[in-house]
Amino acid sequence: MSKERIREIVERRTSADGFVETGVEGVQLFRLTTPLHCAPAVYEPCVVAIVSGSKEAIVDSQRYRYDQQKYFCCTLSMPVEAGAPEASPKNPLLGVYLSLNTRVLTELTIAMGSVSDGRRGRQVGSQPPGLALASWDENFTDALLRLLELEGKQEETSVLGEGRLRELYYAILKGEAGVSLRHAFGVGNEVGRAIHHLSSRLSEVVTIEELAARAGMSRAVFHRKFKQATAMSPIQFVKSMRLNKAAMRIAQGMTVNEAAQEVGYQSSSQFSRDFKKRYGQSPKIWSQSNPGAVGGLVLEK
Numbered sequence: 001m002s003k004e005r006i007r008e009i010v011e012r013r014t015s016a017d018g019f020v021e022t023g024v025e026g027v028q029l030f031r032l033t034t035p036l037h038c039a040p041a042v043y044e045p046c047v048v049a050i051v052s053g054s055k056e057a058i059v060d061s062q063r064y065r066y067d068q069q070k071y072f073c074c075t076l077s078m079p080v081e082a083g084a085p086e087a088s089p090k091n092p093l094l095g096v097y098l099s100l101n102t103r104v105l106t107e108l109t110i111a112m113g114s115v116s117d118g119r120r121g122r123q124v125g126s127q128p129p130g131l132a133l134a135s136w137d138e139n140f141t142d143a144l145l146r147l148l149e150l151e152g153k154q155e156e157t158s159v160l161g162e163g164r165l166r167e168l169y170y171a172i173l174k175g176e177a178g179v180s181l182r183h184a185f186g187v188g189n190e191v192g193r194a195i196h197h198l199s200s201r202l203s204e205v206v207t208i209e210e211l212a213a214r215a216g217m218s219r220a221v222f223h224r225k226f227k228q229a230t231a232m233s234p235i236q237f238v239k240s241m242r243l244n245k246a247a248m249r250i251a252q253g254m255t256v257n258e259a260a261q262e263v264g265y266q267s268s269s270q271f272s273r274d275f276k277k278r279y280g281q282s283p284k285i286w287s288q289s290n291p292g293a294v295g296g297l298v299l300e301k
Contacts, residue, residue: 002141003068007051009148010094019097023157024147024165026099033092038083040247040279042199045100045184047172048072049136049144053093057082059131060231066133071140073177075100075184076130076192076229077199079240096144098168105185108169113186128183130195130229134176143168190215191229194222195237202242203264208234243278246271247286256283 014020014031021028038058048055054067058081066072087093134140147164150157173181184192194211211234212222226234242263249259260271260283275283 002145003051003136006049006096006141006145006148007094009151010051010096013152014094021152022148023150023152023154024161026101027147027165028097028099029095029148030097031092031094032084032087033089035087036084036093038081038085039251040244041080041082042241042244042248043074043078043080043082043131045076045102046072046074047098047100047177048095049098049140050093050095052095053084053087053091055082055084055093055095057131060236062231064131064133068136070133070135071177073132073134073172073180074130075128075132075180076195077241078130078230079237079244080131081244096148100185101165101169102185104166105169105173105181108166108173109182109186112173112182128180128229129231130180130184132177132180134172134178137171137175139171140168140175143171190217191222191225194226195230198234198238199241202238202245203262205264206238239274240278243275246275246283247279250283250287256287259283 010029010031014029017031017033019028019030032053038056043057048066049071050067052068054065055072057064057066057072059078064072084093143164147161147168150161150164172178183189194215197214198206198211208219208223212219215222217225223233226232226237230237232240242265246259246263246265249262250256254262256272257268260268265271265274272282275281275286279286281289
């Protein structure tokens with residue numbers, strides 16, 4: 001019943017394709033009624049709950065499909081390919097997008113750790129993946145409904161919105177994706193900080209030795225933990241982030257040379273070779289056959 005009520009709210013408040021603000025910072029509703037084939041995107045930390053249809057994200061050949069049974073949790077900046085190929089007017093993609101607030105999640109994670117003496121969710125020597133699927137359990141469903149029932153009413157949203165969002169975050173932390181979240185936003189997340197540093201400096205030369213040193217790890221340990229979190233080596237991650245960012249810019253109308261330079265390529269020919277190896281076409285041909293193709297239309301913010 002709660003999930004049906006959530007769908008009713010999302011369906012009523014999204015009359016056209018695109019995003020609708022809820023009045024609570026970082027919380028949006030969305031609708032998509034045309035197929036969106038998998039295309040390059042960069043996901044930022046978020047949780048996405050689908051109430052109609054399904055969506056896909058692909059990372060290093062691993063496919064994540066989420067719908068009314070599983071919600072999606074991304075705890076790190078991640079290069080992916082994503083889409084909603086089954087979306088249609090008769091079967092629209094409807095859902096809720098939560099842009100994760102680092103400050104709030106860190107406060108909650110530390111508070112939960114202090115109560116449990118830091119034992120909850122600890123995995124010695126293991127780095128949880130940056131992408132996870134979690135079941136729509138009762139706590140998550142009820143907390144999401146309570147948040148959406150504010151319906152954007154100004155006074156209620158202003159007074160109650162932040163508290164109900166914290167309640168939803170707590171439900172997510174207690175759910176199946178909780179380990180990944182607690183690791184990403186808790187104390188000692190060296191890999192997460194390294195990824196943030198890396199993602200904000202894609203046009204610069206950053207060495208693995210520098211990243212490992214910033215994380216306080218040996219190169220070998222850093223490489224292992226990085227791959228556990230992202231399913232990619234640091235070098236693969238950098239290249240994927242650069243190529244996905246460039247593909248998105250090209251799809252949005254930027255020239256190939258401009259896009260290559262923006263993500264740190266000094267050589268256009270090297271960029272074209274890497275692009276063709278990843279996507280099977282030269283940047284120019286790809287842009288002509290994929291006009292406006294941005295796989296993150298529903299997630300990349």
